[in-house]
Amino acid sequence: DQQVKQNSPSLSVQEGRISILNCDYTNSMFDYFLWYKKYPAEGPTFLISISSIKDKNEDGRFTVFLNKSAKHLSLHIVPSQPGDSAVYFCAAGPSGGSNYKLTFGKGTLLTVNP
């Protein structure tokens, strides 16, 4: 039972355009969400996060939007650059209690074409 779903295994966009990566979750206890980026042969690196008290968080070219009622979040990259080509993982966790675990989606491979 996948609690965090990234339904698009891959996405291809042109350099300079917007990339939109989507993520859905089913567990109502999740209220902290993160995006990670992974290049081949490297470990994932943290990109941006958002807590459920917000609906938007921006960091430079990266913006994450959260729609809590729809249990949906998205990562926008504007403008997209060839160096953004990587696998992007969505992750979620509860912020309360002693549960330190994150649940990851299966990832979306983004290819930005020059």
Place this chain on the structure above:
Amino acid sequence: NAGVTQTPKFQVLKTGQSMTLQCAQDMNHNSMYWYRQDPGMGLRLIYYSASEGTTDKGEVPNGYNVSRLNKREFSLRLESAAPSQTSVYFCASSEGGQPVYEQYFGPGTRLTVT
């Protein structure tokens, strides 16, 4: 700061052999994690240690054991390797507090079991 380091980078085992994957972090983090990544499966949690002296099972613990040797080090042991354990293994660490959930990953160990 080296961050999270993992050894070895690559390993080939025969079915039934045992080995230990080593992980160390120099960020004074409380929590440490072991994940495996398989094609199309995303990152799946094997075991985690919320704090020094504690360990807990994750999503896919069968066939593995862990030791939190001290605050810095968290090892993963395969007692009798099986071909199904062929995967890329990532160690991660986090502060473990609230509301910080960012996990920092090592570069990975690529394990092949023949």
